[in-house]
Amino acid sequence: MLRKIILSLFSLLALAVFLPGANAVALDAAYLTGKWEINADGACGKADAEKLIVHDNATFEYGRRGKIEAVGFWRLEQNVVVFEMLTSPAYFQDIANELKDYTRHEVYSMQMMPLDMQQDQFSAVASIDDQMSRLVLQRCR
Amino acid sequence: MMTTQRSVFGVNALPAACLAIAASMAGYAPVVAAHSDGAVWGIGGLLAGSMLTKAVDNKHQSKPKQTTAPAPAPATPMTAEQKIQQLNTLAAGGYITPQEYKTEKQAILNSIVE
Numbered sequence: 001m002l003r004k005i006i007l008s009l010f011s012l013l014a015l016a017v018f019l020p021g022a023n024a025v026a027l028d029a030a031y032l033t034g035k036w037e038i039n040a041d042g043a044c045g046k047a048d049a050e051k052l053i054v055h056d057n058a059t060f061e062y063g064r065r066g067k068i069e070a071v072g073f074w075r076l077e078q079n080v081v082v083f084e085m086l087t088s089p090a091y092f093q094d095i096a097n098e099l100k101d102y103t104r105h106e107v108y109s110m111q112m113m114p115l116d117m118q119q120d121q122f123s124a125v126a127s128i129d130d131q132m133s134r135l136v137l138q139r140c141r
Numbered sequence: 142m143m144t145t146q147r148s149v150f151g152v153n154a155l156p157a158a159c160l161a162i163a164a165s166m167a168g169y170a171p172v173v174a175a176h177s178d179g180a181v182w183g184i185g186g187l188l189a190g191s192m193l194t195k196a197v198d199n200k201h202q203s204k205p206k207q208t209t210a211p212a213p214a215p216a217t218p219m220t221a222e223q224k225i226q227q228l229n230t231l232a233a234g235g236y237i238t239p240q241e242y243k244t245e246k247q248a249i250l251n252s253i254v255e
Contacts, residue, residue, distance in 0.1 A: 038183040050183055064185050078219050087188060095182060095189035102192055110187065113231070115241050125236045126183070131190040132236060135183040
């Protein structure tokens with residue numbers, strides 16, 4: 001009798017593991033924590049990559065080309081991840097030359113809505129003020 | 142004094158039209174947020190775009206603008222209707238594909254049933 005119960009329990013466990021959707025990921029702190037590369041096109045570790053490092057203590061770092069360009073705190077609000085950040089000064093002139101004299105720390109709030117979440121990758125719509133962009137984030141070890 | 146409005150994500154943001162007008166008045170070219178190899182910067186592009194807008198804004202104001210982080214939104218759960226409206230806005234703006242819209246909407250509807 002006991003053997004039958006144990007076998008039944010194992011069968012249920014195996015069924016749960018192999019059921020479609022059993023490996024579906026949830027948007028939570030455990031999922032978000034880690035090193036992500038943005039628009040990496042499937043290749044982790046490029047020297048000029050754009051990186052988002054999400055820590056489990058609700059802080060994060062953002063950087064490009066090996067330089068940290070923003071640090072801050074993140075939180076989950078429903079299906080949106082909010083990143084409150086302080087940028088480092090004078091690091092964005094390579095994107096827009098008008099910013100070459102813009103040497104101040106600035107505070108920004110970015111909202112990111114993850115879509116199509118997979119174990120190690122998701123796409124997202126992100127916005128800062130009136131700017132909005134599509135991103136693909138890939139988990140990199 | 143420029144007013145603020147709710148963005149599609151429910152957080153205060155400056156009206157896009159006002160910022161676009163301010164940028165065009167100041168003669169700024171659109172931000173080209175790209176790597177040397179042509180790939181587009183994601184968050185970096187967003188930050189640079191916002192900085193450019195802020196630079197234009199500061200240029201047109203006599204006194205320096207104090208930058209503060211927005212206060213965290215109250216933690217009131219969104220209703221399924223609000224979430225679908227949010228999706229509708231994103232779909233109408235072309236920020237999500239019809240397939241993503243369908244998948245996300247189905248997930249919201251499923252959460253009602255659960």
